[in-house]
Amino acid sequence: MGRCNGRCTLVGFCCLQLIAALERQIFDFLGYQWAPILANFLHIMAVILGIFGTIQYRSKYLIMYAVWLVLWVGWNAFIICFYLEVGHLSQDRDFIMTFNTSLHRSWWMENGPGCLVTPVLNSRLALEDHHVITVSGCLLDYQYIEVLSSAAQIFLALFGFVYACYVSKVFLEEEDSCECLCY
DSSP states (O other), X not given: OHHHHHHHHHHHXXXXXXXXXXXXXXXXXXXXXXXXXXXXXXXXXXXXXXXHHHHTTOHHHHHHHHHXXXXXXXXXXXXXXXXXXXXXXXXXXXXGGGTTXXXXXXXXXXXXXXOEEEEOOSOGGXXXXXXXXXXXXXXXXXXXXXXXXXXXXXXXXXXXXXXXXXXXXXXXXXXXXHHHHHO
């Protein structure tokens, strides 16, 4: 019964990760954020692999899931650095999130809580991008919403990593003890 607790907890964390990734995927699609859309898609596949590995007692799948979580933490750390403009990163200059295909920003920029959007018609960028606006009155700026979302992803990934390693170790020990009994 004790072994099921780790498995059940891992499935629970995977389900929370899946819900958080799907929520993030929706808002990244709304903002045309192509790099995060691709990363979220890979994360959703890895989480499904983690759930499958947990339910089917597949330690190799759990190890692959744990390795992905390390990459996922790195990606989310980059997202945090990008939106807080750490180092030489700049949201005004770098269009990494859209693969340099457009000037789109986070969906939360215009639709954050309490934000008032005003179109700017006489800007030099208005000819290149018909979506030049000013945003004011936000209760929480979009950068901080994106940072909080990435921080939640990191939090879930760290717990998922710990439980994936634990459950994988339990599965490997069970395989080893079974091999000894068969001979």
